[in-house]
Amino acid sequence: MKGYSRDISSFPPFQQGGLDSLCGLYSIINAERFINHSSDEETQQLFDDLVHFLTRRKLLSKLLIGGIIHTEMLTILDKVVGKQRISNVQIPWRGVQNPDLTKFWKSMQNFLDGTSNRAIILGLQGYHDHWTVIENITSRSIMLYDSALIKRLPRSSCTTVYATWKRKHLLLPAQTYFLSNEAIDINQYDY
Structure with missing residues (x-):
């Protein structure tokens, strides 16, 4: 990173339980915490708001057991997180089928490079069927701020x-x- 360091060690990521499928919700919570350096109380309030929203929509048990899908993630980011907590949400690769890894990787690097109030929520499949938050990305690895304590994804994998x-x-x-x-x-991120 260019001339700046993210010291997030005083705000460890919240972790999901071993039996639930709430990684999507925790990625939202951790991204908001990462961007805003939210206190435990503010983070608890966001969690409460998410649970109440999902309960009203009768989605809580479905998400608890089966996880969150892309369209539900969009709705939650819009309706619950909203402009008060994260003012700008973009999905620059929406509709792009299997883009080149190098181009995708570089766009994530450029987006995060040197800016403290940004985060990326990344959907994963394969070894992990998971939602996570990217803390930093280098030419060789993605470092994560993750609810399951996954620390890094090597580019070679x-x-x-x-x-x-x-x-x-x-x-x-x-x-x-x-x-x-x-x-x-x-x-400006060359998508």
Whole structure:
């Protein structure tokens, strides 16, 4: 990163339970916490708001057991998280089928590079069927701020096409959310 360091060690990621499928909700909570450096109380309030929203929509048990899908993630980001907590949510790779890993990787690097109030929620399949938050990305690895305590994804193990024994981490560009509390000009990230 260029001349700046993210010190998030005083705000460890909240973790999901071992038997639930709430990684999507925790990725939202952790992204908001990462961007805003939210207190435990503020984070608890967001969690409460999410649970109440899902209960009213009769989705809580479904998400608890089966996890969250892309369209539900969009609705939650819009209706619950909203402009008060994260002012800008972009899905720059929506509708792009299997983009080149190098181009996708570089766009994530460029988005996060040197800016403290940004995060990326990344959808994964393959070895992990999971939602996570990218803390930092280098040319060789993705470092995560993750509810399941996954720390890193080596680039040599990632793909955007299909998972194999060597490239076991299938990154889902169309289910990747660029989050920020500032205006984002998505054209500058070479999508």
